Amino acid sequence: MNEDESLRRYGLRPAERDHGAVIATKVAAVTPAAFVLANTCLMTPPLVPEITLHLAPEPIALWERTEQDTGQAGLPPPFWAFPWAGGQVLARYLLDHPECTAGRTVLDLAAGSGLVAIAAAKAGAAAVTPSETDPLACTAIELNSAANSVTLEATLGDVLGGEAAGNDLVVAGDGFYERLMAERLLPFLERARASGAVVLVGDPGRAYLPRDRFEAVASYDVPVSPVLEDADVKRSTVWRLP
Ligand SMILES: C[S@@+](CC[C@H](N)C(=O)[O-])C[C@H]1O[C@@H](n2cnc3c(N)ncnc32)[C@H](O)[C@@H]1O
Numbered sequence: 001m002n003e004d005e006s007l008r009r010y011g012l013r014p015a016e017r018d019h020g021a022v023i024a025t026k027v028a029a030v031t032p033a034a035f036v037l038a039n040t041c042l043m044t045p046p047l048v049p050e051i052t053l054h055l056a057p058e059p060i061a062l063w064e065r066t067e068q069d070t071g072q073a074g075l076p077p078p079f080w081a082f083p084w085a086g087g088q089v090l091a092r093y094l095l096d097h098p099e100c101t102a103g104r105t106v107l108d109l110a111a112g113s114g115l116v117a118i119a120a121a122k123a124g125a126a127a128v129t130p131s132e133t134d135p136l137a138c139t140a141i142e143l144n145s146a147a148n149s150v151t152l153e154a155t156l157g158d159v160l161g162g163e164a165a166g167n168d169l170v171v172a173g174d175g176f177y178e179r180l181m182a183e184r185l186l187p188f189l190e191r192a193r194a195s196g197a198v199v200l201v202g203d204p205g206r207a208y209l210p211r212d213r214f215e216a217v218a219s220y221d222v223p224v225s226p227v228l229e230d231a232d233v234k235r236s237t238v239w240r241l242p
Pocket of ligand 1 (some may be wrong): 172177
């Protein structure tokens, strides 16, 4: 489905958006999908040009619009609208090493835009479950999977306190971005590993990643947004739980 077809499907005319700088107030109340479509453009992450995502050109204005247009305060930042460096390295790695994924069941934690989950699906996974706590991310994942001709249904909710067994491969792109999340993510990943799953994370050097618990698998230089990362390129690594 191309961008204009997506817009029409959600009741928008292509002229109602202007490459991300959209008058979103008019359309955001329609549906979450209309909000995502009205505030993003189809773009490819620099390290993963095979995948096309609905991404925002600029973070701050989108965050403000998310609160204004939904009428809710204290919403999470629109992580779903950007391809984070940790997700890009993980997606690159899965696409370049389909033997890790082909025929496996995959859980993508902190899925965001769905970049890593889409890479896993394209690499031949038997089933992929993207997990997210942000409802708009779940909407973006479904739109992004359609844009890449795969079908993914995101699971909305926090699974980190629950059962970690049941998947062959557990992945998390840029999940160690804040302390509390890191403190909850690591035990889940360790339980998944203890249950026999392969566990891979992608990380651009976040302070909360406990590197001593992982072994490095591959590293890439990832072009990133200077607005988000205060850098043009971040050396980022795929790590595996031994
Ligand atoms: C930095 S983004 C990474 C997104 C994506 N993996 C990437 O690399 O582009 C982190 C994501 O984790 C999600 N998140 C936070 N807590 C979570 C939880 N308990 N379970 C699942 N996702 C969570 C956020 O909503 C956010 O989309």
